[in-house]
Amino acid sequence: MALMLVIVAASAQGEIVNKYFNQYADNDQFTKLSISSKMFSMFTQLEPGTPEEKEFLAAVAKIKGMKVLVGDSITNSATLYKQVNGEMDKAGFEELMTVSDAGETLRFCTKESNGVIQELTMVAGGKKKFLLMSIYGTIDLKSISKLARSMDVEGLKNLQKLDDKGNN
Amino acid sequence: MESRIEELKQKYWDGTSTLDEEAELKQYFSEYPSADTQAKYFEALGGAKAASPSKEYAHPAMRSTRRIWMVAAASVIIGSVVLSLVLTNKELPKEDPFVVQDPQEAYEITRNAFMMMSVGLNQGAVATTELKKINKAEELLIKN
Numbered sequence: 292m293a294l295m296l297v298i299v300a301a302s303a304q305g306e307i308v309n310k311y312f313n314q315y316a317d318n319d320q321f322t323k324l325s326i327s328s329k330m331f332s333m334f335t336q337l338e339p340g341t342p343e344e345k346e347f348l349a350a351v352a353k354i355k356g357m358k359v360l361v362g363d364s365i366t367n368s369a370t371l372y373k374q375v376n377g378e379m380d381k382a383g384f385e386e387l388m389t390v391s392d393a394g395e396t397l398r399f400c401t402k403e404s405n406g407v408i409q410e411l412t413m414v415a416g417g418k419k420k421f422l423l424m425s426i427y428g429t430i431d432l433k434s435i436s437k438l439a440r441s442m443d444v445e446g447l448k449n450l451q452k453l454d455d456k457g458n459n
Numbered sequence: 460m461e462s463r464i465e466e467l468k469q470k471y472w473d474g475t476s477t478l479d480e481e482a483e484l485k486q487y488f489s490e491y492p493s494a495d496t497q498a499k500y501f502e503a504l505g506g507a508k509a510a511s512p513s514k515e516y517a518h519p520a521m522r523s524t525r526r527i528w529m530v531a532a533a534s535v536i537i538g539s540v541v542l543s544l545v546l547t548n549k550e551l552p553k554e555d556p557f558v559v560q561d562p563q564e565a566y567e568i569t570r571n572a573f574m575m576m577s578v579g580l581n582q583g584a585v586a587t588t589e590l591k592k593i594n595k596a597e598e599l600l601i602k603n
Contacts, residue, residue: 312557323557330558330565347570358557359572390582397579413576424572432580438575 304410306434308358308381308425314420320365326357328358329429343438350435355428362421372396372416387411401430408432429449 315321331354339345362368376398380386383399391397395417402410408430415422467484470476476484559565 312555316556324568325555325557326565326569327555327558330569331564333562334566334569347573348574351569357569357572359568380535388580390579392582397582399576399579405600411576413579415579424576426572427574436580437571437577438574439581 304427305356305358305425307375307384307412308360308423310378311313311360311375311423312358313362315362321360321362324357324359324361328355328428331355331357346434346437350431350438353429353431354426357426358424359437360421360423364419365421366419368416368421371421372414375414376400379414384410384412395420401432411435 311411312325314324315323315447331351334348334351337344337348337349362371365371379400382402384402387399387401389396389398396413398414400414401408409432410425410427412426413424430453462548464484464487467476467480470480471484
């Protein structure tokens, strides 16, 4: 029975993002990026050179995987945004916060087990833009939110970087 | 006497001798050790019968029962795994074709993605703080 519970819990991680990865696997309008648990365990072996790197490595220390689905020229972004959020609600995700800014809406949701956040998703919807990002493992929200404060970041310029990376 | 012993030996080899007859044989060959080439065998007869078997005997039917239980246990485990996969509507794990293989690229992407999440979380935090300020101001207005 314990084995069964472990398998169910493990397979439930990244459930929504996996579904959309499969759905848009052959669609060139979407960029799909996946960082494996093996890669995250490699990060933990790195020696931080700066305090910022140290904070970043602390934030990813217990992460088991990350998946990102990005589309920046899609026609049904609003529908997709609603659809994904609806499915997350049904799948037992809890809304952490929603931020609306300059035509873009960001929604953060978490999935907990025994008081520990096991998955954090960010869904962004804008004019012709859509992003679904999911990280899973053991998530420490404080250490993630600290990253932006410790580095000199202006707004969402990294969203552009990520899009550029995916389009290459 | 000789014919009696021959008769007992024949019954023994035929598997029809009684315990008393076997004891009689043993007694005879212990008294006349050189009487027969088979004397040593019959002398040891009593000891061999008394000795407890070194390995516990298991009836073939019991062995098959144990095997059935083992097969049943294995079936339950395999069934649980398959059922859990069916219940979660999952396919068996496949290799993800979108996994970033280059560690440097993976590091940069992860860093940018986490930064993006962090910025979003902080935007939410700022918005919450502003909302709290508004609520506080509203409370003060209502009090006045």
